[in-house]
Amino acid sequence: MAAENGFLTQFVDETTFYNRIVLSHLLPANLWEPLPRFLQTWLRSYLTGNLFYFISAFLWCFYIYYLKRNVYIPEDSIPTRKAMIQQIHVAVKGMPWYTLFPTVSEYMIERGWTKCYSTLDQFNWFLCFVYIVLYLFIVEFGMYLVHKGLHDIKFLYKHLHATHHMYNKQNTLSPFAGFASHPLDGILQAAPHVIALFIVPVHLITHMSLLFLGGIWTTCIHDCIHGNIWPIMGAGYHTIHHTTYKHNYGQYTICMDWMFGTLKVPVAEDNGLDQKAKCD
Numbered sequence: 001m002a003a004e005n006g007f008l009t010q011f012v013d014e015t016t017f018y019n020r021i022v023l024s025h026l027l028p029a030n031l032w033e034p035l036p037r038f039l040q041t042w043l044r045s046y047l048t049g050n051l052f053y054f055i056s057a058f059l060w061c062f063y064i065y066y067l068k069r070n071v072y073i074p075e076d077s078i079p080t081r082k083a084m085i086q087q088i089h090v091a092v093k094g095m096p097w098y099t100l101f102p103t104v105s106e107y108m109i110e111r112g113w114t115k116c117y118s119t120l121d122q123f124n125w126f127l128c129f130v131y132i133v134l135y136l137f138i139v140e141f142g143m144y145l146v147h148k149g150l151h152d153i154k155f156l157y158k159h160l161h162a163t164h165h166m167y168n169k170q171n172t173l174s175p176f177a178g179f180a181s182h183p184l185d186g187i188l189q190a191a192p193h194v195i196a197l198f199i200v201p202v203h204l205i206t207h208m209s210l211l212f213l214g215g216i217w218t219t220c221i222h223d224c225i226h227g228n229i230w231p232i233m234g235a236g237y238h239t240i241h242h243t244t245y246k247h248n249y250g251q252y253t254i255c256m257d258w259m260f261g262t263l264k265v266p267v268a269e270d271n272g273l274d275q276k277a278k279c280d
Contacts, residue, residue: 010118011110012037014204019044041106045099049215053091056219057175064223072225079174083167087180090163097183098190102211105194109204114197118204128203135200136252139210142192144256147249150185160185168242170224178218189251190214217252226266231255236266 016037022044023032032040061084064072109116120128150161164181167173179186193211196202226236233250237257241248247264250256257263 011106011116011204014118015041015106015110022048038103038107042100042103045102046096049095049099050092052212052215053095053179053219056216057178060175060219060223064225073170073223077170077224079171083172084174084176087167087174087176090181091176091179094179094181094183094186098179098186101187101190101194102208105197105207105211108194109197109207114194115199115201116197116204116207117201120203131200131202132206135196135202135206135210138196138199139192140250140252140256142195143189143251144249144260146188146191147251148260148262150188151245151249160188165242165245167222168245170239170243173222173224173239173242175219175223177222178220179215214251228266231258233257237264240264240266 019032019037019040023040026047027043032043035043065078069075069078108114150156160182164177164185167177167180190211193207193214197207221233221235221238223235224239225234226239227234228236231253233248233252233254237248237250237254244264247262248254248257249262254263
């Protein structure tokens with residue numbers, strides 16, 4: 001029992017350290033130190049979520065729409081400021097709920113309800129790598145099923161996923177659209193990250209890093225630039241998803257869409273700007 005309590009204390013100490021690092025640099029101590037741990041963790045997730053959303057999306061938009069204007073995106077396909085402001089408005093409304101999800105996952109980890117671990121004492125590096133691969137497979141498979149279900153189940157599409165699919169043309173999609181969705185939609189699509197914790201042992205930092213990278217990836221795949229790196233589910237694939245509504249449900253790779261017959265491959269034109277698609 002003592003060993004188990006010490007094991008769980010490591011999680012609490014680690015997340016407390018993250019809370020202190022972030023909150024002490026962003027807020028006066030009297031605003032966050034009196035708060036319960038759960039609220040401190042949520043506040044840390046909320047502030048960092050907003051920072052990374054605005055910084056990553058703004059910098060990427062500035063680069064592809066202004067510094068590299070007409071290089072990656074043709075002039076008539078650049079989204080209007082009105083479209084991007086609308087996306088920001090939807091994302092900001094959902095951010096308190098999006099960031100509640102990792103807060104709950106950290107709470108479950110601290111209580112010892114998952115297979116998450118905080119040290120490498122019990123595993124060798126090879127085993128850690130195998131578990132990360134299994135974790136990513138579960139996440140990819142789960143996110144594919146959830147995303148496809150949000151399209152196939154009419155009630156879910158109408159009341160949840162349709163909010164995100166208001167942006168269904170190249171000139172309405174932007175990096176700001178990544179989080180422009182119904183809060184419950186975003187939580188459902190992120191749920192496989194937590195479900196995997198009950199199945200596969202992964203390090204706490206691995207889990208938190210992959211959640212963070214998932215957010216950055218969500219921003220990137222809405223820029224309509226086809227990177228064409230097999231088997232990555234890049235923005236070219238996701239742009240097709242936003243225009244056909246029935247292809248390319250995967251998150252990081254095309255593997256699940258290839259396995260289940262929903263893959264549609266973008267083919268870049270010679271000028272590198274326009275895209276058409278063909279069924280694989």
